[in-house]
Amino acid sequence: DQQVKQNSPSLSVQEGRISILNCDYTNSMFDYFLWYKKYPAEGPTFLISISSIKDKNEDGRFTVFLNKSAKHLSLHIVPSQPGDSAVYFCAASDKETSGSRLTFGEGTQLTVNP
Amino acid sequence: DGGITQSPKYLFRKEGQNVTLSCEQNLNHDAMYWYRQDPGQGLRLIYYSQIVNDFQKGDIAEGYSVSREKKESFPLTVTSAQKNPTAFYLCASMARAGVLANEQFFGPGTRLTVL
Numbered sequence: 001d002q003q004v005k006q007n008s009p010s011l012s013v014q015e016g017r018i019s020i021l022n023c024d025y026t027n028s029m030f031d032y033f034l035w036y037k038k039y040p041a042e043g044p045t046f047l048i049s050i051s052s053i054k055d056k057n058e059d060g061r062f063t064v065f066l067n068k069s070a071k072h073l074s075l076h077i078v079p080s081q082p083g084d085s086a087v088y089f090c091a092a093s094d095k096e097t098s099g100s101r102l103t104f105g106e107g108t109q110l111t112v113n114p
Numbered sequence: 115d116g117g118i119t120q121s122p123k124y125l126f127r128k129e130g131q132n133v134t135l136s137c138e139q140n141l142n143h144d145a146m147y148w149y150r151q152d153p154g155q156g157l158r159l160i161y162y163s164q165i166v167n168d169f170q171k172g173d174i175a176e177g178y179s180v181s182r183e184k185k186e187s188f189p190l191t192v193t194s195a196q197k198n199p200t201a202f203y204l205c206a207s208m209a210r211a212g213v214l215a216n217e218q219f220f221g222p223g224t225r226l227t228v229l
Contacts, residue, residue, distance in 0.1 A: 004156070006156075009154065032216075036220075041202075041223065042222055042223065043118075043206075043220030043221050043222050043223050044157070044204070044220050045220070046218075046219070049217060100162070100164055101162055101172070103159075104149075104156035104157040104158075105156050106154065106155055106156040107155075107156055
């Protein structure tokens with residue numbers, strides 16, 4: 001049972017345009033969401049997070065939006081740069097485990113073309 | 115420099131052999147985690163530990179074992195009972211378990227190939 005789903009395995013955008021990565025979840029106990037970026041053969045690095053009490057969090061070129069009623073979050077990257085090309089994972093933390101563990105989506109491979 | 119180290123980067127083993135993957139952190143984090151990543155799949159949790167001398171099974175614990183004798187160290191043993199051990203293994207740590215707004219920090223990973 002995949003509780004966090006990233007339905008797009010890949011996304012390709014032009015440099016300078018907006019990248020929108022999507023994530024859906026099913027567990028209503030999820031209360032905190034994170035995005036990680038991963039290059040091949042490296043560990044993921046934390047990008048941005050959002051608590052369920054907010055609907056938007058912004059950090060430079062990265063903005064995460066949360067729609068609790070739809071159980072959907074998205075990561076916007078504006079403007080996209082070639083160095084943003086990586087796999088992006090969304091992850092969720094739930095109240096039941098008090099944030100002790102994360103559930104990850106399958107990842108979306110973003111390619112930003114020069 | 116504070117961080118998480120995993121060694122070795124690449125590991126080859128013959129089928130039927132147990133192998134232990136190392137994970138060390140000097141971030142003074144309480145919680146540590148082991149994940150595996152397979153092509154086209156997300157990170158799946160194998161085991162995690164919120165405190166020294168305690169650990170819990172994750173979603174895919176069968177064929178793996180761990181120990182947490184020291185705060186800094188959380189080695190993972192891939193046993194011969196693991197049906198499909200070839201994968202990329204990631205170790206992570208988190209400052210304090212039980213705190214919701216809390217990110218995990220990851221090591222560089224170990225690529226295990228069983229021949």
